[in-house]
Amino acid sequence: MTVEVGVEIPEWTMADVDPQRMKTMAAILRDPYPVHWDRQSVAALGRGERVINQGPLNLSYIANMLMAWQGATCIRRLQVSFGDPVLDHEHVTAAGTVTSIETVGAEQRAHCEVRLMRDGQPVVTGTAVVALSTTTTEVS
Amino acid sequence: MSADELAELVGHRFPGGTRVIEHWENFLLTDCTGRDQLPDHLVHPVALFHVPIQGVGTTIGELFALGKVEGAGSVGLDGYDWEYFQPLREDVEYRFDGGVVETERCTTGSGKTFDRFVFSVELSTPDGEIAARITNHWRLRR
Numbered sequence: 302m303t304v305e306v307g308v309e310i311p312e313w314t315m316a317d318v319d320p321q322r323m324k325t326m327a328a329i330l331r332d333p334y335p336v337h338w339d340r341q342s343v344a345a346l347g348r349g350e351r352v353i354n355q356g357p358l359n360l361s362y363i364a365n366m367l368m369a370w371q372g373a374t375c376i377r378r379l380q381v382s383f384g385d386p387v388l389d390h391e392h393v394t395a396a397g398t399v400t401s402i403e404t405v406g407a408e409q410r411a412h413c414e415v416r417l418m419r420d421g422q423p424v425v426t427g428t429a430v431v432a433l434s435t436t437t438t439e440v441s
Numbered sequence: 442m443s444a445d446e447l448a449e450l451v452g453h454r455f456p457g458g459t460r461v462i463e464h465w466e467n468f469l470l471t472d473c474t475g476r477d478q479l480p481d482h483l484v485h486p487v488a489l490f491h492v493p494i495q496g497v498g499t500t501i502g503e504l505f506a507l508g509k510v511e512g513a514g515s516v517g518l519d520g521y522d523w524e525y526f527q528p529l530r531e532d533v534e535y536r537f538d539g540g541v542v543e544t545e546r547c548t549t550g551s552g553k554t555f556d557r558f559v560f561s562v563e564l565s566t567p568d569g570e571i572a573a574r575i576t577n578h579w580r581l582r583r
Contacts, residue, residue: 322472322475325469325473329469329470329491330490330501331495331502332501333501333502333505334501335512336514343513346514356518357490358473360487361473361474361475361486364474364485364487365474365476368479373528376486377524379523381521382519
């Protein structure tokens with residue numbers, strides 16, 4: 302596989318954001334914020350009775366995309382901003398584009414624009430730096 | 442919280458400490474992300490949210506209390522900057538150090554007040570090598 306500027310990273314889809322996973326995540330994080338597990342707390346905010354996915358889980362879909370692309374140890378940096386919340390049972394897709402390639406020591410790294418999309422609109426946007434696997438042919 | 446109290450948070454240091462990422466925790470965390478488990482005891486990269494907070498000796502609840510916010514709708518995520526200098530692995534006793542690095546009182550276009558609250562934590566290996574650094578940007582709504 303050739304990686305060059307402009308290459309689209311293969312997308313990674315979470316077809317159904319699961320509220321049960323949010324509960325497990327809240328326990329792992331020791332996160333007392335009720336919007337992730339109490340529908341009534343979200344309803345009080347005028348967003349309907351649907352719980353809000355944790356920001357780290359939204360980011361994890363982008364991380365999963367990058368690891369599926371270049372391997373489990375490829376991520377060097379993630380810089381992201383969060384937009385509208387993702388709610389339970391929504392369908393989101395992580396996507397990205399290579400914007401530049403650099404060499405750091407013996408490592409080839411791709412700088413990428415990354416995003417998490419819902420209904421064609423971004424809900425997480427940012428950049429990632431990814432070490433390219435040795436089985437990848439890089440073109441700068 | 443007054444603007445002066447907010448400004449005084451800059452420089453606040455968390456207690457610091459050490460923490461191990463255990464297999465059960467990493468397994469459940471990875472499962473929550475919807476992907477297969479990682480090989481070779483590698484920790485899922487998204488562990489850099491809660492592990493630094495807990496490892497540095499605080500909690501999400503304590504951070505809310507430090508910023509004097511509580512209840513649904515009081516906190517938003519502005520962004521993360523996470524740097525990985527080496528892969529994180531289960532059962533390694535990482536060292537954690539960090540604190541509040543930036544605050545700013547802001548006003549929205551509609552006149553609502555919120556505060557930018559930024560904290561940073563570094564993870565080091567038992568050998569003293571830096572393994573990762575996180576800088577998290579939160580929005581505390583007033």
